[in-house]
Amino acid sequence: MGATGALAGAALFTAEAAAQQSKPGSENTVTLPPIDAATEPPLTTPGPFLPPNKRVGFAVVGLGNLSLDQILPAFGKSDYCKVTALVSGDRGKALKIAAQYGIAESNLIDYAGYETLKNMPGVDVIYIVLPNSMHREFVVRGAKIGKHILCEKPMATSARDCEDMIAACKQANVKLMIAYRQQYEPMNRTLGKAVADGKLGKVHSIVASNSQNVGDPTQWRLNRKLAGGGCMPDVGIYCLNAARFLTNEEPEEVLAVTVQPKDDPRFKEVESRCEVIARFPSGMTATFTSAYDVHRSNFLRLEGDTAWGEMSPGFGYHGSKLHFSRLEDGKDVEMTPSIEEKDQFALEMDHMATCVLQNVQPHTPGEEGLQDQRLIEAIYKSAASGRGVKVSQPNGPTRGPALPPMKA
Numbered sequence: 001m002g003a004t005g006a007l008a009g010a011a012l013f014t015a016e017a018a019a020q021q022s023k024p025g026s027e028n029t030v031t032l033p034p035i036d037a038a039t040e041p042p043l044t045t046p047g048p049f050l051p052p053n054k055r056v057g058f059a060v061v062g063l064g065n066l067s068l069d070q071i072l073p074a075f076g077k078s079d080y081c082k083v084t085a086l087v088s089g090d091r092g093k094a095l096k097i098a099a100q101y102g103i104a105e106s107n108l109i110d111y112a113g114y115e116t117l118k119n120m121p122g123v124d125v126i127y128i129v130l131p132n133s134m135h136r137e138f139v140v141r142g143a144k145i146g147k148h149i150l151c152e153k154p155m156a157t158s159a160r161d162c163e164d165m166i167a168a169c170k171q172a173n174v175k176l177m178i179a180y181r182q183q184y185e186p187m188n189r190t191l192g193k194a195v196a197d198g199k200l201g202k203v204h205s206i207v208a209s210n211s212q213n214v215g216d217p218t219q220w221r222l223n224r225k226l227a228g229g230g231c232m233p234d235v236g237i238y239c240l241n242a243a244r245f246l247t248n249e250e251p252e253e254v255l256a257v258t259v260q261p262k263d264d265p266r267f268k269e270v271e272s273r274c275e276v277i278a279r280f281p282s283g284m285t286a287t288f289t290s291a292y293d294v295h296r297s298n299f300l301r302l303e304g305d306t307a308w309g310e311m312s313p314g315f316g317y318h319g320s321k322l323h324f325s326r327l328e329d330g331k332d333v334e335m336t337p338s339i340e341e342k343d344q345f346a347l348e349m350d351h352m353a354t355c356v357l358q359n360v361q362p363h364t365p366g367e368e369g370l371q372d373q374r375l376i377e378a379i380y381k382s383a384a385s386g387r388g389v390k391v392s393q394p395n396g397p398t399r400g401p402a403l404p405p406m407k408a
Helices: 003-020 065-077 091-101 111-119 132-144 159-172 186-196 231-247 344-358 366-385
Strands: 056-061 081-087 125-128 148-151 176-178 203-213 253-259 273-279 285-291 293-304 307-311 322-328 331-335
Touching: 056 065, 056 344, 065 081, 065 091, 065 344, 081 091, 081 111, 081 344, 111 132, 125 132, 125 344, 132 148, 132 159, 148 344, 159 176, 159 366, 176 344, 176 366, 186 231, 186 293, 186 307, 186 322, 203 231, 231 273, 231 285, 231 293, 231 366, 253 366, 273 366
Parallel strands: 056 081, 056 125, 125 148, 148 176, 203 285
Antiparallel strands: 203 293, 253 273, 273 285, 293 307, 307 322, 322 331
């Protein structure tokens, strides 16, 4: 592991010591006496959490599927956040959603009125959930009005845009976090800690797939100008980012192939499939597939010389399962840890809120999104040329030192 990887590893896993810090809302914790015998697992009482008047307020920008199906419902499972404003080009839809979440009609604005968030009471963070090519504009505009930014992945459609977004937030002295939900999810963190603790031995190989069969050919994800690509930046980025953050290594070369069917109206502008082999300085390789034209499939396996660990399913919003296998007393033994599923969006938003409340750097800052974008550009370059493409190592750690304690 190089110096960059070592620093990132320290950031990710020594942060478990943060469990000893005082958490926001500790004064609001409720404790109950145990009702089961000591032979039974303890019940979990909600908390610590903040009362509404002390929660960090979020403005959600963009009311598409992800916002309506995942992000907005996650506020109900959050400990430190509340949704206080909506930004949408469809006021009728915004009114219906606001009624569901108790958002004042005065806090519903369109994209042209975005800057009115500056003086809107209760808005601390802007969560940008727009087509990829729009991220740069709304991050920069949000930074200029002094708001902290949580931006969906992929961060942008070019490394240059990512750099501009980072610079704008630094100049405005606001926090920028990229919404890598899986880096906050307990099973991913358990798997990453197993790697860091040497439980798999030396990891030699990673195999992964994140694929689905998309429908409507007019959706923005199939528009190159809006999306920046096809399956690779949308679902393939999960495989790429997992290989990086779970091992704390950065690829030094990528070799890729893309497929763009000529007879399928969905793929007039973007690829339907992308196959990647990434080589790392330690000799480890990561091989992964992403696709938009196959039945839904998502899994991840890290293969070490003494054990393997896998998540299958591995990249969904719900239903992830973690498994390990290693040799014990001459027999292969498989284990499935008992880990309670948590809402990934609530966890990532609570992390952002914690960073705002405690004035610390987010664990997945803009630099993390920038590195993935640089790698995606190298992947497309390799696919176009038919040759491997060397990738320079980042100048410093791409992940921040702060990570919320893993909740029981």
